[in-house]
Amino acid sequence: MSDLPPLPSEQLLIDHLASSTRSSLASAIVMSPGRGQAANALAAAFPNSKTTSWFVDLHRAERAREVTSEDVHVICQPDLPDTRWELALLPVLKTGEAEMNRDLIHQSWQRLTIGGELIAAVNAPKDTWLLNQLQALGPKVRCHDHATGRVYSVRKSSETFKPKTFDAEFTHRVDDRILTVHSRPSVFSHRSIDRAAAAMIRHVPIPIGSTVLELGCGNGAVAMAAAVRSQTGHAYAVDCNSRAVQCTERAAAQNQIKNLTAIVNHDGELPDVPPCDIALLNPPYYGDFRIAEHFMVTAAKKLRSGGEAYVITKQTDRYLEYDWWPLEMTDRKTAQSYDLLRFIRE
Template sequence: MQIPITNDACQADDVVSVRNPLPTESLLIDALAPRVADWSIQRAIVVSPGRAQVAGFLTQSLPIISTIAWYQDLFSATQARKELDERVIVECSSDLPEGEVDLVAIPLLKRGEAELSRDLLQQAHQRLANGGYLAASVDNPKDQWLHGQMQRLLDKVTCHRTDGGCVYWGCKSNSTIKIKDFSCKFVFRGEDGTHLQAYSRPGVFSHRRVDVGARQLMRSADIEPGNNILDLGCGAGTVAIASAVQTDGRVFAVDSNARAIECTNVGAQLNDLQNITSILNADGQLTFPVDIDLVLANPPYYGNDAIAQHFVDVARRALRPGGALLVVTKRPRWYAEYFEDRFVDTAIFESSRYFIACGRKP
């Protein structure tokens, strides 16, 4: 089974294939079914936290020219591609596809990230042609927040409330709205005292700040000049950036989140670092032009062991013999057991409120 290489909360929660629509997606399909034929739709974008069954519904129900199921995460996009009508275009990128469309459909989760939702709703409005429709749903029957966001974007919003959640839709009549930039540039201190710059966006793990776990990883890494390093699940790239200033070797930053890769690339440019290579990857099948001396990993601290196991297995394959793996975690016992037959010179030590598990590849 493939597991996403990311520390993003929403993606890590959704590693199991969802063949039935998520409740929020079912709500949107049910609301669109009696209406969408009257909306003159030729091109549509569907943003989905699941498997984009709304896109399949549109393709099968309408003589539509183009339906794009958009994902920020490559793992989710790959899983959706396996289950969707082949006429649906599945795209993974950091932003919604360019070009005017007649419908953007966005099923949201009540546990989702508010700033990312605002960003996507704003982009949806920008992509709509005048007269096009924005439709959004949420699995919260008491919702007020999404209703307010839709009212900021559209002159008239229709609301359909059910016991399972709310659906809103409206027609774009005003092409000018105040555009908010949700990205963030911030400064953090490297372990050698250097002030470094980072760039993050909604949907990327630890937006606007250095994660405490990532900080412990930076403090624990013993980087030698010339080391080639792999940052597995790089997020906004803070660990990769902090590592790259300490070595003349190569630093490879890997994540399944397209925005994470974008942020890491921007961060490398801000710090004028030429030795960082960012890789969008979801299956862990990686090859490198140099031997990897050190892998630094910050997997999700929750969920089942499959995610942690995937990170460790990918790291072990990537390392040269004698190369080291450092993982930051809040679950040291599992790593102690899993490292036992796979690494030598293993150790686990406490760092702030976290633990660092380390070992060398035989």
């Protein structure tokens, strides 16, 4: 990972910093969708500054630590630290999540000192979307055009801007209960229950007393349903996104679900999770199947002998290409427009 180049929008920021006439800097925060190399550029240019590289995703944070200077503080948490910064850097991907970027614009602006500066870049030479978001902050936005994108800078002059919340709350039925689900930008299936998750809730049996592990819990809807149905058992909801875990914890508390534990994890090492009866997997389709492989390997490690792993997918052929020992596929059925695969651990 050390030789991975910066994302295009982050490279724009690095180049912009190299041409900056700024002579001093006390504190800065970088909100990167990549590896946070802009934080290294800041630390090199201003060795006495307090530079923080923030990530919502633990996997990205750990990969960033591999390439980040010791002078940079790398953190993973649901929101930006509640402190003041002189400078905020936001690399925006033209294919990125709009609500997440708006959320970060508002949060970083709220935390800037008066006179502090927000610099954002996007890998879209004809961008108007990011410009509009920054203009809504109030002060004049300076635009720097480049062949590969645009860099914008805006300086805070007052505290009059009112930040918006992009959190969502909605309900769904599980048997005879109506459960409230919380969601935030960057959490999988923000503002709704994913169709695959709904199919898993509908079709996977959860016996009373079961210990259940969900890998990639997202907003926690599946894990909460499992906890409700297991009654005297326990559900463990795992995700590398710290906001997903936060949302799951909030919803479990609101729904008074006591038998659910949410865990931020990216490497599958789960020492506090006991041997499980059931593992629930709804892997994302990006990542060239590596995330699905990771989920399957983790499920095999955490299931007891005779335990079941259920996978909801439209990529059944990919699962048939692998030997998943000690997991063995024993059933395949259609669940709405998906395949529901059942594996037994030897």
